[in-house]
Amino acid sequence: MSxxxxxxxxxxxxxxxxxxxxxxxxxxxxxxxxxxxxxPFLSRRxxxxxxxxARATPLGDILADLSGPIHATHAVVSTGARAAIVLDAKAIxxxxxxxxxxxxxxxxxxxxxxLTTPQIALVTRVLNDIVRSLSEVFTRKFGIxxxxxxxxxxxxxxxxxxxxxxFEIGAGEHIGRVxxxxxxxxxxxxxxxxxxxxxxRVDPRIGAVVEQVELDIVAxxxxxxxxxxxxxxxxxxxSIRLDxxxxxxxxxxxxxxxxxRGYPTTSAGQIAIRIEGRHSG
Numbered sequence: 001m002s003x004x005x006x007x008x009x010x011x012x013x014x015x016x017x018x019x020x021x022x023x024x025x026x027x028x029x030x031x032x033x034x035x036x037x038x039x040p041f042l043s044r045r046x047x048x049x050x051x052x053x054a055r056a057t058p059l060g061d062i063l064a065d066l067s068g069p070i071h072a073t074h075a076v077v078s079t080g081a082r083a084a085i086v087l088d089a090k091a092i093x094x095x096x097x098x099x100x101x102x103x104x105x106x107x108x109x110x111x112x113x114x115l116t117t118p119q120i121a122l123v124t125r126v127l128n129d130i131v132r133s134l135s136e137v138f139t140r141k142f143g144i145x146x147x148x149x150x151x152x153x154x155x156x157x158x159x160x161x162x163x164x165x166x167f168e169i170g171a172g173e174h175i176g177r178v179x180x181x182x183x184x185x186x187x188x189x190x191x192x193x194x195x196x197x198x199x200x201r202v203d204p205r206i207g208a209v210v211e212q213v214e215l216d217i218v219a220x221x222x223x224x225x226x227x228x229x230x231x232x233x234x235x236x237x238x239s240i241r242l243d244x245x246x247x248x249x250x251x252x253x254x255x256x257x258x259x260x261r262g263y264p265t266t267s268a269g270q271i272a273i274r275i276e277g278r279h280s281g
Contacts, residue, residue: 020184024165025054027141034133035167035178038126041098042169052166052177058258062086062164062179064225069114073127076149077138081186082162083146085127085134091169091176092119095126107174134180144186163187218253219273221264249276 024031028051035049036042042049063070066088075083087095092115093107099122102108115123128148135146165180222242234240250273252260262273 020163020182020187021054021056023142023187024163024180024182025051027137028054028165030137030141031134031165031180032167034137035130035169038130038133039095039098039169042094045098045103045171047094047169047171049167049169052168054163054165056162056184056257057164059162059181060223062181064223066177066179068112069110071115071120071123071127073124073131074149075131075146077182077186078145078147079186081183083183083186084181085130086179086181087123087127088177090174091178092123094170094174094176095123099126130178142187215254217260219262220251220253222248 032049032051041047063086066086068089069092070086070088071092072084072086075085077083089110089112090107093110096119097103097107100108110119131146131148139145162181163184165182167178167180169176169178222244224240224242226240247263249261249263251258252262252273252275259278260273260275261277262275265272265274
């Protein structure tokens with residue numbers, strides 16, 4: 001049997017991602033209850049826990065949107081897939097204040113360059129409780145479990161787009177973010193979707209139509225964070241230094257997802273990208 005055409009394979013994979021995200025979203029009420037059990041101090045103060053979104057998001061984009069310092073606890077699903085729980089600075093302050101018996105009105109200030117050893121120990125204790133509570137939900141809803149594991153540097157630096165389930169915790173001006181990251185494969189296996197998109201039987205007429213669909217491809221050289229003040233101060237002739245070496249690989253995105261990798265070059269006097277491979281995340 002011939003392999004599924006590239007654009008159709010991409011479309012089918014997008015549908016699998018949406019199913020995985022939908023599975024987490026449908027379990028959001030149970031996940032909220034699990035978070036509340038893990039952080040009882042929020043309820044005592046009248047703090048809320050609400051779901052912001054559940055979707056596939058590149059890991060770099062997730063981290064770029066969080067205020068620092070951040071803290072993550074790595075986990076593994078019983079299927080072998082990776083997962084993580086990430087807290088932003090406001091969430092960390094809420095956790096520290098709650099564990100130390102604060103009133104929730106004056107949160108501890110954090111060093112933006114990182115947490116102290118005692119702070120890490122306290123936050124890690126709460127995050128371990130969160131993983132255990134979420135694991136109960138995963139077992140009940142999906143028949144899989146979560147457990148804490150040592151961080152994997154290669155995994156953390158990958159450009160994969162996990163399913164991100166983002167919750168806001170707190171109240172008033174003290175709102176923090178707790179993000180659950182789960183590899184889509186874990187949720188799809190739990191739902192019985194073990195098929196590879198390349199092996200599915202597809203009506204060739206559908207493939208012919210999808211082959212004609214046009215996609216916007218974005219070549220992303222790099223991203224850099226600057227303050228509003230720095231942006232306002234930029235003038236013609238100024239340079240913005242990117243934190244990437246010359247000749248580094250370029251990501252090509254379609255619909256927000258990395259699909260190809262390549263290197264900048266020129267072709268017929270125009271800037272071009274030499275494709276080196278497909279992204280497997």
